[in-house]
Amino acid sequence: MRPLRSGNEEGGWQVIAEEAPSLHLVDAQGSELMSPLKAMGLAAIGDLDRDGELDLVTVTPDGRLTARRVAR
Amino acid sequence: MRRVLLLLLLLALTAIGTWQLFRQMRPAESSTDPWSAIPSDAALIIALPDVRSFWEQWTRTAQLATVFGGTATGQAFDRVFSRLVGNEADGSAHVPLILAVVRRDDGSAASCAVLSSMTPDALAGIAAHVGAGLGRAALERGERIRLQVDTGLPDLHGTLHKDLLLLSSDPALLEDMVRKTGMAATNNGLTQARRTLGLGADAYVMVHLAEAWPGLEQWVDPNALGELPCSDGWAALDVRIRPEALLMSGVFLAADSTGAAKNASPFTQEDMLRALPAEVTVLDLHGPEFLARRIVDHAPDSVRSLLSEWSGMASATGSGYIAEDSLAHWLVVAAIDTASTARVLASLQATGTSALKHRGYPIHHAPALRVLADSTWTPALEWVVLLGDHVVIADLSSAAVRAVDAYLDGGTLAQDLRTSELLQRNASPALRTIWCDLGRGQVQLARSATSSAAATMATQADLWNELGGLLFQVRRREKGMSYIHLSVQHAPISQPVDRTRWSLPLTAPLIGVPQMVRNHANGMSEILVQDSTTRLLLISTGGHVLWEKKLEGPMCAPALQVDRFRNGKLQLLIGTRQNIHLIDRNGADVAGFPVRLAAEASAPLSVVDYEKDGHYRILVPLEDGRLLNLGPDGKPVEGWTPEKLAVPINSPVQHLRIKGKDHLLFSDANGRIHVLDRRGAKRMAKGPELSKGSKLIAVVGGNDLATSQLIHINADGELRSTTLGGTTLKIGRAEQERFGTYSSGTGSRLWRLDGDSLWTRDPRDRVASASRYRGPA
Numbered sequence: 001m002r003p004l005r006s007g008n009e010e011g012g013w014q015v016i017a018e019e020a021p022s023l024h025l026v027d028a029q030g031s032e033l034m035s036p037l038k039a040m041g042l043a044a045i046g047d048l049d050r051d052g053e054l055d056l057v058t059v060t061p062d063g064r065l066t067a068r069r070v071a072r
Numbered sequence: 073m074r075r076v077l078l079l080l081l082l083l084a085l086t087a088i089g090t091w092q093l094f095r096q097m098r099p100a101e102s103s104t105d106p107w108s109a110i111p112s113d114a115a116l117i118i119a120l121p122d123v124r125s126f127w128e129q130w131t132r133t134a135q136l137a138t139v140f141g142g143t144a145t146g147q148a149f150d151r152v153f154s155r156l157v158g159n160e161a162d163g164s165a166h167v168p169l170i171l172a173v174v175r176r177d178d179g180s181a182a183s184c185a186v187l188s189s190m191t192p193d194a195l196a197g198i199a200a201h202v203g204a205g206l207g208r209a210a211l212e213r214g215e216r217i218r219l220q221v222d223t224g225l226p227d228l229h230g231t232l233h234k235d236l237l238l239l240s241s242d243p244a245l246l247e248d249m250v251r252k253t254g255m256a257a258t259n260n261g262l263t264q265a266r267r268t269l270g271l272g273a274d275a276y277v278m279v280h281l282a283e284a285w286p287g288l289e290q291w292v293d294p295n296a297l298g299e300l301p302c303s304d305g306w307a308a309l310d311v312r313i314r315p316e317a318l319l320m321s322g323v324f325l326a327a328d329s330t331g332a333a334k335n336a337s338p339f340t341q342e343d344m345l346r347a348l349p350a351e352v353t354v355l356d357l358h359g360p361e362f363l364a365r366r367i368v369d370h371a372p373d374s375v376r377s378l379l380s381e382w383s384g385m386a387s388a389t390g391s392g393y394i395a396e397d398s399l400a401h402w403l404v405v406a407a408i409d410t411a412s413t414a415r416v417l418a419s420l421q422a423t424g425t426s427a428l429k430h431r432g433y434p435i436h437h438a439p440a441l442r443v444l445a446d447s448t449w450t451p452a453l454e455w456v457v458l459l460g461d462h463v464v465i466a467d468l469s470s471a472a473v474r475a476v477d478a479y480l481d482g483g484t485l486a487q488d489l490r491t492s493e494l495l496q497r498n499a500s501p502a503l504r505t506i507w508c509d510l511g512r513g514q515v516q517l518a519r520s521a522t523s524s525a526a527a528t529m530a531t532q533a534d535l536w537n538e539l540g541g542l543l544f545q546v547r548r549r550e551k552g553m554s555y556i557h558l559s560v561q562h563a564p565i566s567q568p569v570d571r572t573r574w575s576l577p578l579t580a581p582l583i584g585v586p587q588m589v590r591n592h593a594n595g596m597s598e599i600l601v602q603d604s605t606t607r608l609l610l611i612s613t614g615g616h617v618l619w620e621k622k623l624e625g626p627m628c629a630p631a632l633q634v635d636r637f638r639n640g641k642l643q644l645l646i647g648t649r650q651n652i653h654l655i656d657r658n659g660a661d662v663a664g665f666p667v668r669l670a671a672e673a674s675a676p677l678s679v680v681d682y683e684k685d686g687h688y689r690i691l692v693p694l695e696d697g698r699l700l701n702l703g704p705d706g707k708p709v710e711g712w713t714p715e716k717l718a719v720p721i722n723s724p725v726q727h728l729r730i731k732g733k734d735h736l737l738f739s740d741a742n743g744r745i746h747v748l749d750r751r752g753a754k755r756m757a758k759g760p761e762l763s764k765g766s767k768l769i770a771v772v773g774g775n776d777l778a779t780s781q782l783i784h785i786n787a788d789g790e791l792r793s794t795t796l797g798g799t800t801l802k803i804g805r806a807e808q809e810r811f812g813t814y815s816s817g818t819g820s821r822l823w824r825l826d827g828d829s830l831w832t833r834d835p836r837d838r839v840a841s842a843s844r845y846r847g848p849a
Binding site: 041042043044045046047048049050051055057058059060063064065066067068069070 | 133314315570571572573574575576577578581582585586587588595596597599601611613615
């Protein structure tokens with residue numbers, strides 16, 4: 001597995017696995033913070049509507065810009 | 073003593089003078105309570121604390137806004153509100169609005185509205201703006217005017233009275249409002265309900281049940297509507313607009329609370345959903361009083377004793393289509409002693425018949441159970457089966473069969489992903505829960521609608537398909553008040569209901585990473601993206617495109633948000649190779665921008681706010697070796713006289729403040745570090761020289777300039793840390809663009825990715841964490 005890009009936001013890193021495009025959110029110890037998500041690139045991460053839940057916004061394999069809650 | 077008196081006199085005069093001065097400076101506000109103009113017999117009242125904030129929140133956040141905007145009424149409101157909030161010059165920056173609907177004697181409805189303002193003089197202008205410039209002068213003279221606000225809405229009659237703008241579709245109602253305005257409130261129910269409203273809601277809704285209930289006959293068939301479901305009273309609800317739902321929570325104040333249930337405990341719905349098939353689209357979860365009343369009031373003595381166990385039990389009723397033209401109804405109640413219950417059900421079997429057997433489960437035909445049916449819901453409940461520890465009673469034998477199949481095959485309502493997700497979002501344990509899947513249940517709802525409403529629904533099927541659950545709950549009762557919740561969800565039936573908030577098709581691939589930007593009006597986030605055609609798109613919290621704007625090229629770096637006018641409103645600062653853009657939240661260029669660069673940008677721009685007071689500077693490195701310094705207005709900062717370099721600057725400018733002095737640091741293409749002061753003069757005659765092609769990526773401040781560290785990457789992709797004193801440490805190799813800095817509780821740290829490992833270090837080369845990340849194959 002080869003990380004494509006990563007960025008630090010909200011206490012976690014995003015790592016994109018290139019082979020099976022999937023987005024992983026991991027902490028500094030490498031622990032996954034959510035189930036891997038099918039995605040074509042890095043996501044914007046934050047609480048979209050201030051409801052206390054973390055949201056990811058990324059391009060999904062169907063070419064759509066998709067916002068979804070992070071299931072921790 | 074005289075001195076003391078003189079001093080006191082002087083102090084008193086100063087205080088009076090100051091008070092007078094501030095009184096004159098304060099904006100004149102409507103002194104009359106706008107609620108006093110609202111008719112006391114109103115059936116429905118909607119109050120918006122501020123028209124602009126509400127419209128902002130509704131249009132930029134709620135996915136339901138798109139659905140409502142698809143209706144003719146929604147489009148009319150869209151046009152009116154857009155005009156109402158469209159002109160800040162009219163002083164509509166803070167305009168509370170109260171809308172009310174009143175039922176007239178002939179059963180028809182009349183509407184009215186009251187607008188107030190911090191600047192009452194602006195109200196005539198607002199009316200003229202909304203009413204297409206009609207009658208402003210007449211309005212200012214206090215005359216009655218007629219406004220045609222929109223072709224899709226009735227004309228309004230209006231007048232300015234006691235610093236309020238009063239509007240009504242009925243001229244007689246307008247005169248009533250004029251007479252009432254300023255008088256003390258007499259309607260105790262409304263007054264008490266108002267007192268329960270919370271602070272900070274997006275809107276407030278108040279319903280006078282006895283007045284509003286008959287009005288529903290406009291949409292609901294009278295037979296399905298039935299009589300008033302409880303005693304009269306006022307509901308007062310705080311409205312919160314969320315991307316996926318409209319949430320309303322508050323209280324119902326019964327005019328007579330003596331009959332209200334006491335000592336009832338909220339219950340969860342999960343158990344009973346396990347016995348109902350997933351076809352259920354309308355669900356009603358009752359407290360124990362429902363079955364008790366049916367049994368006590370309607371069951372003959374012989375049956376009443378058999379069913380006495382159920383009198384103290386919560387129950388659920390549900391309905392839905394099990395086949396085309398086959399609407400089925402079910403009632404579920406828990407069985408405490410299943411063996412005993414099985415015997416009771418067998419004893420209810422119709423004389424001379426035997427139970428049906430379906431997959432091992434006896435289904436009894438029990439006409440005696442018809443007493444449990446409510447004619448507004450279904451006239452018949454007579455097929456009963458025991459499924460686990462729940463009794464399921466259906467109106468059709470096929471419905472009982474379907475319940476058995478769902479129970480055995482995992483097709484229950486509890487196992488239906490859409491229903492469980494929608495209920496999980498907003499439902500809580502409650503005394504009563506009514507839930508309807510508006511998208512899936514629209515055919516069933518149309519059966520209960522009037523013929524005209526059903527016809528309208530049929531033409532708007534696409535819009536109904538966008539809707540999720542309608543939820544009503546009575547969550548608890550205390551001191552004569554029922555705490556209630558009402559919500560409407562957005563959940564298109566064409567999409568699976570999972571953790572996806574929204575999904576938007578793109579017409580071109582994106583460049584870079586989506587970016588969350590703050591909406592200063594509501595504190596929520598919106599999404600900024602740029603696609604391969606270099607269009608910039610701002611997408612609302614709710615997932616629709618607010619605006620798009622073509623740029624001349626890709627952004628050099630993610631947009632920054634700045635407060636250009638230091639008024640709490642944010643703009644997007646974006647640098648391309650050719651221009652600096654400052655774009656407001658509506659996609660318009662701020663005056664003075666874009667700024668055309670004399671040479672192409674050689675690195676992303678930086679924003680430095682030296683004193684943290686909003687007087688920021690925009691620093692732009694250029695290919696010709698110059699470093700541009702612009703003020704918030706986009707004009708060059710006077711007194712900025714840096715030396716022009718012989719080679720391009722290849723890093724964004726980093727700001728460092730040490731011992732009260734500002735330092736601007738950057739690297740050039742030869743690897744030389746430059747340190748300037750605020751005016752562009754050199755703070756170091758000769759900065760450290762890194763290897764050629766090195767790029768400065770971060771600066772970590774030390775105790776002084778010499779111990780401050782420059783984090784840089786060389787042409788071979790090796791990360792290094794060099795103090796301004798000249799000491800260099802190797803950090804490691806990072807694949808290009810796969811490194812950065814972040815703040816932790818103990819200070820700045822550096823991270824990098826190397827192969828499948830994620831490394832983090834503190835700047836002094838102490839390993840904070842070096843972990844190998846291995847994702848799933």
